[in-house]
Amino acid sequence: MIEARDLYFTYPNGVEALKGVSLKIKNGEFVAIMGENGAGKTTLIKHFNGLLKPTGGSVFIDETETTKATVATLARKVGFVFQNADKQLFSETVEEEIAFALKNFGFKENIIRRRVTWALNLLDLTQYRKTSPFMLSGGERKRVALASVLAWKPRVLIMDEPTIGQDHQQKEKLLQFILQMKTQRKTIIIVTHDVEFVAECHPRVILMSQGRIIADGEARKILTNPEILIQASIVPPQITQIFLQLSNLKLPREVIDTYEAREKLLNLLEKKAE
Amino acid sequence: MSVFEGLKFRRVYSPIHDLDPRIKFIYVCAIFTVAIIFLELIPLMILFLIQIPFVVLAGVKREWLRSMRGAAFLATIIFLTNFIFSYISAGPENTAATVEYACALTLRFIVLVESFSVFFLTTSPDRLGLALEQTHIPYEFCFAFTTAVRFVPVLAEEAQTIMDAQKARGLELERGNFLKRIRNYIPILIPLIVSAIRRSLELAEAMESRAWGATKNRTNLYALKMHRGDFYLVGITAGILTVAIYVRLSFGIPSLNDLLGWLF
Numbered sequence: 459m460i461e462a463r464d465l466y467f468t469y470p471n472g473v474e475a476l477k478g479v480s481l482k483i484k485n486g487e488f489v490a491i492m493g494e495n496g497a498g499k500t501t502l503i504k505h506f507n508g509l510l511k512p513t514g515g516s517v518f519i520d521e522t523e524t525t526k527a528t529v530a531t532l533a534r535k536v537g538f539v540f541q542n543a544d545k546q547l548f549s550e551t552v553e554e555e556i557a558f559a560l561k562n563f564g565f566k567e568n569i570i571r572r573r574v575t576w577a578l579n580l581l582d583l584t585q586y587r588k589t590s591p592f593m594l595s596g597g598e599r600k601r602v603a604l605a606s607v608l609a610w611k612p613r614v615l616i617m618d619e620p621t622i623g624q625d626h627q628q629k630e631k632l633l634q635f636i637l638q639m640k641t642q643r644k645t646i647i648i649v650t651h652d653v654e655f656v657a658e659c660h661p662r663v664i665l666m667s668q669g670r671i672i673a674d675g676e677a678r679k680i681l682t683n684p685e686i687l688i689q690a691s692i693v694p695p696q697i698t699q700i701f702l703q704l705s706n707l708k709l710p711r712e713v714i715d716t717y718e719a720r721e722k723l724l725n726l727l728e729k730k731a732e
Numbered sequence: 733m734s735v736f737e738g739l740k741f742r743r744v745y746s747p748i749h750d751l752d753p754r755i756k757f758i759y760v761c762a763i764f765t766v767a768i769i770f771l772e773l774i775p776l777m778i779l780f781l782i783q784i785p786f787v788v789l790a791g792v793k794r795e796w797l798r799s800m801r802g803a804a805f806l807a808t809i810i811f812l813t814n815f816i817f818s819y820i821s822a823g824p825e826n827t828a829a830t831v832e833y834a835c836a837l838t839l840r841f842i843v844l845v846e847s848f849s850v851f852f853l854t855t856s857p858d859r860l861g862l863a864l865e866q867t868h869i870p871y872e873f874c875f876a877f878t879t880a881v882r883f884v885p886v887l888a889e890e891a892q893t894i895m896d897a898q899k900a901r902g903l904e905l906e907r908g909n910f911l912k913r914i915r916n917y918i919p920i921l922i923p924l925i926v927s928a929i930r931r932s933l934e935l936a937e938a939m940e941s942r943a944w945g946a947t948k949n950r951t952n953l954y955a956l957k958m959h960r961g962d963f964y965l966v967g968i969t970a971g972i973l974t975v976a977i978y979v980r981l982s983f984g985i986p987s988l989n990d991l992l993g994w995l996f
Contacts, residue, residue, distance in 0.1 A: 509896050529899040538900040546897035548922035562902030606901065
C-alpha cells in the first residue's frame, strides 16, 4: 500500500510543487493521476519510490517511511518507468539492458537469464535480444525500458506519460498490458493527459491542480464532470462531450467509452421505434 | 562543482549587468595582467578589494561567495605546495617570508577566479555572443560558444533525470570501492553523451530549416552600444593599469612583514 500524509514538497529553487497531498493507494489498484502541466503529478509519483523526499508530511510504502529507505530498496517494490524512458538506455545489447536492474538487485545468474527471456517475450522484443538498444526505433526503445523495469517483477508499477508519442496500435497494446497486470493484482499508477486512454481503461482517477488533489474517484464520475475537469485544464472524452450536449434527449450523462455509448444509443433508438 | 556555480549567469539587472561585455572583458584582462605583474601580497590584496564594490553593486554576493568557496580547495592546494617547496629551499629562518610568498600566490589565483566569476555572473550568454560577433569573430564560432554555454544547465537537468531513472532501476552510485564507484557512472554518462549528440543533430536540422547560414551578412535585433557607465569602466581600467605599471616600474614594494615591522 502507498500512503501520503499531508505531503508538501518545495524544490530547491523555491517552487512549491505539492501543497498538502493526502492519499492512499491500495494493493492491486489501478490509478490514473491527471492534471494540468505543472500540477505536481510527476513530483508526487517521484515520492513513491523515494527519488524525492517530502519537505513536509510523509510517504509510506507498506509501513516503510520513504525517508528511512534508499531508492534502491524502495525500487525493489516500486518500478518506475520514466516519461523519456528510452533516454536511460546504455548497454550494448537489449538483453544486457534488461539484466541491468536484475544485477543491481543481486539476482542469481540463472534467474536473471530466465527473467530476461520472460520480459523479452512479454514485450515482443525477443528478436532484438542481441541488438543494440540504440539501433531500435523510439517505440521499441520505450518497450525495452518498460521490459527492463518489469523484469524484476515489482509489485507496484508507475508509468509517467506512457502514451505520449505512441501510435494507436501501441496504445492498444499498452491497454491490454495494463489489464493483464491488473489481473495479476499489481498496483498500477499512470500519470497522463490522455483522457481518451483513461476513458477506455476505467481506472480510479486522481485529479490534481496547483499542487493539490481536487478530485479523487471513479473515472466515470470524474471524467463526466466538466466543472471539475476545467480546473485541471482537461476536457471530457469526446463521447462524453456528445452525451453531455445531448442530455436534453434524456440520455445519461455518465458515459465515457464507446461500447457503453453504443448500448445507450441503441436503447434510445429502440424506444423511439416502439 | 561549486566553483562552476560562480560562473552561472542569473537574470538580474544592475548597473554592472548593463555594462558592455567587451569593456567588462577588457577590465577582467587588465585585472589579470596586474595580478600577474605583482608577486607581492599588498598590491594583490588591494586588487582583491577593488573588486568587492563591483560584486556589491551587481547584487551577486551570494553566488560570488559560493564560487569563492568553490575555489577554496584549489587555493589551499596552491598555498600548501608553494609553502612546502619554498620552505624546503628557503629554510626555517625565513618562515614569515615563505608564508607571505605562498599567500601572495594563492591570492593571485583568488583574484583571477574572483574577476572571472564577476564577469560571468553579470554577463548573459546572449550578450556575450553579441559581443563576440561585434568583435568580428566568425558567427559560427560565436554561435557554437553561446550554445555550449546555454546548454550547460540543460545538460545538468538531463543528467539528473538519467540519474533518477538509473536509481529507480536499483543503481547505487555510492556503493563499492573507488573503481566500482567510477564504473557506477557509466550508466549515466553513456545516455547523457548519446542524448547530447542526438540533441545537437536535431538542433542542426532545426537551424538549417530556419535558414541558418543563408546570407553572409547577418543583422542583429540588438546592437551593443557604449554608454556612460562603459566609459567610466574604461577610465577605471586605464587608471588601474597605469597606476599598477607606474608603481611596478618606479617603486620597490615592501612586503607585508617589512611594513608591519616599520609600523610597530
